[in-house]
Amino acid sequence: MATYYGINPKFYVSVDCIIFGFDKGCLKLLLLKRNFEPQKGSWSLMGGFVQEDESVDEAAQRVLKELTGLENVYMEQVGTYGDVHRDPGERVISVAYSALININEYDRELVDCHNASWNALDSLPPLVFDHQQMVEQALAWFRRKASSEPVGFELLPELFTLTQLQNLYEAIYGKRMDKRNFRKQVAMMDFIEKTDLIDKTGSKRGAALYRFNEKTYRMAPKFKL
Amino acid sequence: MATYYGINPKFYVSVDCIIFGFDKGCLKLLLLKRNFEPQKGSWSLMGGFVQEDESVDEAAQRVLKELTGLENVYMEQVGTYGDVHRDPGERVISVAYSALININEYDRELVDCHNASWNALDSLPPLVFDHQQMVEQALAWFRRKASSEPVGFELLPELFTLTQLQNLYEAIYGKRMDKRNFRKQVAMMDFIEKTDLIDKTGSKRGAALYRFNEKTYRMAPKFKL
DNA sequence: TCAAAAGTGTTAATAGTACACCCATGA
DNA sequence: TCATGGGTGTACTATTAACACTTTTGA
Numbered sequence: 001m002a003t004y005y006g007i008n009p010k011f012y013v014s015v016d017c018i019i020f021g022f023d024k025g026c027l028k029l030l031l032l033k034r035n036f037e038p039q040k041g042s043w044s045l046m047g048g049f050v051q052e053d054e055s056v057d058e059a060a061q062r063v064l065k066e067l068t069g070l071e072n073v074y075m076e077q078v079g080t081y082g083d084v085h086r087d088p089g090e091r092v093i094s095v096a097y098s099a100l101i102n103i104n105e106y107d108r109e110l111v112d113c114h115n116a117s118w119n120a121l122d123s124l125p126p127l128v129f130d131h132q133q134m135v136e137q138a139l140a141w142f143r144r145k146a147s148s149e150p151v152g153f154e155l156l157p158e159l160f161t162l163t164q165l166q167n168l169y170e171a172i173y174g175k176r177m178d179k180r181n182f183r184k185q186v187a188m189m190d191f192i193e194k195t196d197l198i199d200k201t202g203s204k205r206g207a208a209l210y211r212f213n214e215k216t217y218r219m220a221p222k223f224k225l
Numbered sequence: 226m227a228t229y230y231g232i233n234p235k236f237y238v239s240v241d242c243i244i245f246g247f248d249k250g251c252l253k254l255l256l257l258k259r260n261f262e263p264q265k266g267s268w269s270l271m272g273g274f275v276q277e278d279e280s281v282d283e284a285a286q287r288v289l290k291e292l293t294g295l296e297n298v299y300m301e302q303v304g305t306y307g308d309v310h311r312d313p314g315e316r317v318i319s320v321a322y323s324a325l326i327n328i329n330e331y332d333r334e335l336v337d338c339h340n341a342s343w344n345a346l347d348s349l350p351p352l353v354f355d356h357q358q359m360v361e362q363a364l365a366w367f368r369r370k371a372s373s374e375p376v377g378f379e380l381l382p383e384l385f386t387l388t389q390l391q392n393l394y395e396a397i398y399g400k401r402m403d404k405r406n407f408r409k410q411v412a413m414m415d416f417i418e419k420t421d422l423i424d425k426t427g428s429k430r431g432a433a434l435y436r437f438n439e440k441t442y443r444m445a446p447k448f449k450l
Numbered sequence: 451t452c453a454a455a456a457g458t459g460t461t462a463a464t465a466g467t468a469c470a471c472c473c474a475t476g477a
Numbered sequence: 478t479c480a481t482g483g484g485t486g487t488a489c490t491a492t493t494a495a496c497a498c499t500t501t502t503g504a
Contacts, residue, residue: 004261004262005237009276009277011236012230012235012236013235013236036229038229049233050236050307051234052234054309055309057307059307080281080305082238082275082281082282082284083281083282084277084278089229089230090230091277093238095307161456162457178494178495180457180458180459180495181493181494181495183457184459203454203456203501203503204453204502205500205501205502205503207456208456386483387483388483403469405469405470409486425476428476428481428482429474429475429477429480429482429483430484431474431475431482432482
């Protein structure tokens with residue numbers, strides 16, 4: 001059977017991860033200062049080559065774990081980049097994935113030894129190859145996704161205040177929102193539950209902590225923010 | 226420089242085209258009854274292998290042209306399928322593309338000699354491999370895209386009646402729409418221009434023919450249907 | 451006592467939905 | 478003359494957007 005395919009060429013296939021985090025009111029991306037060729041010294045996304053024994057999706061999960069130590073992370077494909085000369089070294093076809101992680105939970109040691117660090121999305125350094133485009137596509141994906149599905153919570157700690165949640169959505173959409181309208185929306189979604197815990201770190205008065213309840217969401221999965 | 230990549234495996238990379246057409250009030254897909262292995266005799270999407278000298282996007286355009294004779298077709302990537310055993314013959318990573326074509330303009334001879342034919346979207350035969358999934362993803366893509374950008378016109382002749390346009394959108398969304406509300410929406414979009422031509426084929430009275438004006442659209446690209 | 455963030459409702463504007471009849475024509 | 482598809486407007490409902498003050502408390 002293999003004879004049928006044999007006349008066609010084969011390619012390196014890689015995955016690149018656009019890793020979103022949220023901290024101090026800003027969306028951030030985890031980027032590598034490359035200490036390897038090609039383009040050593042430049043900034044890039046974390047990537048890696050697909051191997052024989054893994055699916056492309058699995059490769060993306062593996063690469064993310066290599067960098068952050070995290071498993072079972074929310075990831076989704078955002079596009080495939082296949083220009084002949086996109087990688088100046090050899091031809092590589094790359095599949096880009098968006099990952100949403102809680103910025104407090106990654107393995108700092110691993111990240112350091114990959115020479116990686118968090119960069120605010122609104123002041124990124126120039127990136128190698130077509131990684132800039134990948135970031136733009138990922139951001140467009142994230143904005144669309146975040147408005148209709150509760151993926152934003154992936155970026156927050158389990159317990160969060162409504163101000164934190166609003167800051168997150170303001171960062172995602174890049175615009176200010178009205179506090180009362182925002183809270184009205186939240187109040188309509190039963191799966192965003194108020195706990196009786198209070199966060200005193202953000203204000204003197206203290207703010208109620210909320211939690212996203214996955215089970216309740218699945219019963220009535222209507223989300224809009 | 227090539228040494229850096231050398232330790233990694235290479236893969237066949239293919240493209241598969243989900244080709245949408247619209248005819249007699251129905252969305253249709255152009256499918257192949259395979260007269261080649263593997264799975265000879267089953268139905269599948271039109272596909273082909275990416276070659277050394279072309280980008281993945283170019284491969285998709287080429288494959289579409291091989292089947293339909295059409296160039297400069299509206300196509301967009303909908304996803305990449307990379308499971309290890311998705312193709313039972315050999316490992317192939319496939320990038321799926323949606324194409325929107327005017328069902329009256331393709332090259333019938335080419336299509337026939339590929340053993341291809343149009344199938345109504347709501348009564349598709351079983352498809353090989355993961356092509357069923359690709360179709361579902363393409364349809365989801367198309368519904369999302371068609372609601373916010375004027376891609377539907379790709380499926381219609383240059384001149385069309387409002388009834389044809391409405392039938393198209395009813396087919397895309399799979400639900401009936403209100404004629405007066407639909408026309409109210411259309412009237413708000415200046416780039417859907419009424420011509421002074423009349424189509425008498427659909428009714429005794431005759432219906433005004435409209436045209437999508439690309440230039441006008443670019444000046445005020447607000448679309449919603 | 452005051453600075454700083456938390457919390458809380460109402461109104462106006464807009465967008466969306468429901469709905470029914472007359473028109474023009476060719477057969 | 479009648480069957481067929483073409484064409485038109487209004488009232489209601491739901492959603493979204495705009496807007497400002499009081500509360501709590503630690504420093």
